[in-house]
Amino acid sequence: MTEFNELVRPDKGEDAHLIHIVDEKTYDGWLKDQPPRVRAALAAQQLQPKGYANAILPGEKHDDWAVVTVVANVDSLSSWCLAKLPTALPAGTYRLANGTPGPAPFGWMIAQHRFDRYKKPDDKADLGARVLLTSEPGKVAGIAREAKATALVRDLVNTPAADMGPADLEAVARRIAKAHDADLTVTADSDLAKHYPMIHAVGRAAGKRHAPRLIEIEWGNPKHPRVAIVGKGVTFDSGGLDIKGASGMRLMKKDMGGAAHALALAEMIIEARLPVRLHMLVAAVENAISEDAFRPGDILTSRKGLTVEIGNTDAEGRLVLGDALTRASEDSPELMIDFATLTGAARVALGPDLPNLFCDDDTLANDLLAGGTDHDDPCWRMPLWDGYAEMLSSDIADISNATEGGFAGSVTAALFLKKFVGEDIAWAHFDTFAWQPVAKPGRPKGGAALGLRAAWAMLNARYPRD
Numbered sequence: 001m002t003e004f005n006e007l008v009r010p011d012k013g014e015d016a017h018l019i020h021i022v023d024e025k026t027y028d029g030w031l032k033d034q035p036p037r038v039r040a041a042l043a044a045q046q047l048q049p050k051g052y053a054n055a056i057l058p059g060e061k062h063d064d065w066a067v068v069t070v071v072a073n074v075d076s077l078s079s080w081c082l083a084k085l086p087t088a089l090p091a092g093t094y095r096l097a098n099g100t101p102g103p104a105p106f107g108w109m110i111a112q113h114r115f116d117r118y119k120k121p122d123d124k125a126d127l128g129a130r131v132l133l134t135s136e137p138g139k140v141a142g143i144a145r146e147a148k149a150t151a152l153v154r155d156l157v158n159t160p161a162a163d164m165g166p167a168d169l170e171a172v173a174r175r176i177a178k179a180h181d182a183d184l185t186v187t188a189d190s191d192l193a194k195h196y197p198m199i200h201a202v203g204r205a206a207g208k209r210h211a212p213r214l215i216e217i218e219w220g221n222p223k224h225p226r227v228a229i230v231g232k233g234v235t236f237d238s239g240g241l242d243i244k245g246a247s248g249m250r251l252m253k254k255d256m257g258g259a260a261h262a263l264a265l266a267e268m269i270i271e272a273r274l275p276v277r278l279h280m281l282v283a284a285v286e287n288a289i290s291e292d293a294f295r296p297g298d299i300l301t302s303r304k305g306l307t308v309e310i311g312n313t314d315a316e317g318r319l320v321l322g323d324a325l326t327r328a329s330e331d332s333p334e335l336m337i338d339f340a341t342l343t344g345a346a347r348v349a350l351g352p353d354l355p356n357l358f359c360d361d362d363t364l365a366n367d368l369l370a371g372g373t374d375h376d377d378p379c380w381r382m383p384l385w386d387g388y389a390e391m392l393s394s395d396i397a398d399i400s401n402a403t404e405g406g407f408a409g410s411v412t413a414a415l416f417l418k419k420f421v422g423e424d425i426a427w428a429h430f431d432t433f434a435w436q437p438v439a440k441p442g443r444p445k446g447g448a449a450l451g452l453r454a455a456w457a458m459l460n461a462r463y464p465r466d
Contacts, residue, residue, distance in 0.1 A: 004109040004151075005144040007129055010137035011095055018066040018097040019085070020057070023074045024049045030068075042068070052084040052441050066097065074099065079376035082132070083107030083442025091128025101134050103376065108132050109147040111442040115158045145271060146375075146456065149264040150449040156260035157434050157447025161236035161253045165210040166203070166284035169233050169256065172263055173215045173282065180270045182219035182278075188212070196283075196327070198302050198319040202240075203285030205293035210235065212285040214324060219270050220277040225335070225463065227269075227276045228328035231262025232317045232340035233284035240287050240313030241295055254341060254447060255317070257434025259284065261339035261452050268456055274463045281328055283320035287313070299397050303327065304420055309394040311402035317342050318413055319401055322420040329422030335364070335462075336427045337455055338417070345409025346382075346431040355379040355433070355451040358414035361426040364458070368428055371457030379430065379454050382410060389415050430455070 022030045027049035031039060038057050047055045047068070054069040067089065071081040082104045085094075101108075112130060134140060156164060156172065170186055177184035188211055193200040196214050203212025215233070234255040238244060244252070259282040266280040294300070298310045300319065304326040308319065317340050328336055346356040357379040359365035365381050372378045388408050392415065394400040399419060403412050410431050421427045436448040 004147040005140055006131070007109045007112055008105040008132045008134050008140050008143070010140075011133035011135050014093065014133070016093040016095040016133050019082070019094050020066060020068040020097045021071055021074050021077070021081075021099060022049060022068060023071050026074055027070070054085060054088055067094070077102040077104045079103045079106040080440075080442050081107065083111045086111040086130040087441075089130055091130060093131045093133060095133040100136055101132065102136075103143070105132060105134060105140065106143050106147055107442040109144060110150055113147070113151045113154070115155055115446065117155075117159065145268055146453055149268045149452060149456070152264045152267070153257070153260040153434070153449035153452060154447040156263070157254045157257050159253070161286070164253065164256065165206075165235045165286060166213050166233065167210070169235065169259055169263070169282055169284045170213060170215050173217055173280075176263065176267050176270070177217050177219075180219060182217050182270060185216040185218070187214045187216075196303055196323040198300050198308065198323045199283050199285060201294045201298075201300050202234075202287055202316045202320050205240070205290040206286035206288040207290065210286040210288070214327070215282040215284055216327075217266055217280040218278065219266075221275070222277050224275045224277045226279060226331060226333040227459070227463075228279045228281065228331075228333040228336040229262045229265055229269075230321065230324050230328055230336065230338035231259035231280075231282045232256070232321050232338070232342065233259030233282045234317055234320065235284065235286050237287045237314070237316065238289055240289060240316060241293055242313040243289065244314060251435065254435050256284070257432060257447070258317075258338065258340035258342075258430075260434065260447070261430070261432065261449065264449065264452060265455055269459065272460070273465060274459060275465065276459075276463050279328060279331060279333060281324045283324040285316075285320055287316045302420070306399060306419060307397040309397035309400045311400045311404070315402040315413070318416045321417055325417060325420040329420070329425060332422065333425060336421065336425050337430070338428075339430045339432055339451060341434050342431045343410045343413045345406075345413070347433055349382070349410060350380055352433045352435065352437050353378075353450070356382045356410050356431040357428060357451070358382050358384050358411075358431070359428040360384055360418065360421075361428070364426045364428055367458040367462065368454050371461065372451070372454030375453040375457045377451065377453035377457075379451050382414070384414055384418060385411055386415070388412050392416055
């Protein structure tokens with residue numbers, strides 16, 4: 001994995017190419033002050049002061065060149081404002097000609113990450129680093145930690161299901177636990193069937209190679225506030241017997257995106273040594289089809305004791321999360337966050353970029369929204385409208401896992417999860433896409449961390465280190 005903290009270094013006055021930052025309002029004034037050779041070069045390159053436009057500026061000597069780049073607002077830089085430059089500039093060392101970088105090093109770092117596990121090396125590729133010198137060295141470690149976590153989410157989600165099954169998610173958790181002397185518990189086989197019947201029911205059709213399991217990491221001082229992070233780890237979702245069509249199945253390697261977020265966030269918490277007692281849980285399954293697959297109309301008895309009628313086997317994520325949320329609730333955390341690629345309805349409601357945030361605690365919701373705004377990782381609060389709970393009613397069980405109509409799909413899914421959250425626990429649920437459908441600077445098409453930095457900002461502010 002890329003060593004992100006090597007891509008941004010303290011500025012000690014070494015030689016570097018300057019990066020001039022302008023926006024649409026300041027461009028004309030800046031251009032007026034430039035020497036004729038610069039104005040001529042920009043005219044030749046037809047630079048327009050919009051978007052992520054950038055251009056090379058000639059200096060007095062052949063190796064004395066600089067860069068100008070256009071941002072949205074020179075007075076309020078974003079995480080992404082420099083994200084196009086590492087792919088546009090040659091390897092080398094750079095510094096800003098004006099101002100401080102603020103959060104911009106994040107985009108500079110993550111833009112240089114590549115998921116190349118399955119691609120042959122390109123002998124002609126420029127593998128050198130683009131290093132940004134910063135006048136704010138105290139921020140580098142924290143930003144690098146966020147970039148590392150974002151890269152982990154992308155890598156896990158991008159990996160095909162054949163190489164990212166339940167056992168592979170366990171291996172990631174095992175690596176994290178071993179590196180930080182944390183406790184790892186994995187429940188599988190007959191113990192899983194006995195203690196986590198919904199996780200077992202969803203995953204049993206995948207056979208031994210991709211056998212289901214509940215993965216738990218515990219870390220931190222038991223005297224510290226207990227925080228639970230839960231992730232949906234459906235490593236591939238065929239839809240089960242209510243099988244998806246080919247187009248709907250094509251991206252289902254990403255259905256473990258919630259688990260990827262949970263693992264990445266857990267590692268951030270541990271590496272930063274936040275003063276919390278962390279409990280991370282990943283319900284890892286493949287929703288496959290075989291003679292042992294669970295069926296529409298089946299009645300499952302959950303860990304909590306609630307009976308669930310299966311209205312649709314393609315609404316499996318909420319089932320495995322139900323057992324995991326129950327387990328997490330049993331230790332009475334003061335705060336619980338789950339991540340899940342749960343519903344297509346969430347994408348219909350808010351599109352691919354905005355995770356649907358459901359939260360039963362106004363203070364927690366506001367802190368998550370603020371964290372998302374501050375870290376350029378926006379999310380949008382959706383209503384946990386109890387009036388829709390009747391849509392999940394069943395004639396023969398305590399609850400159904402699916403509604404009969406298409407209304408309020410992300411809301412009813414969240415209401416289903418709420419049934420398994422313990423009382424007096426501040427709980428937030430991210431229904432996230434975990435995918436970037438169209439490439440943007442610093443955000444290639446593929447796996448994406450959406451909601452991760454918002455949650456991290458909230459936790460980092462709520463549980464400050466001494």
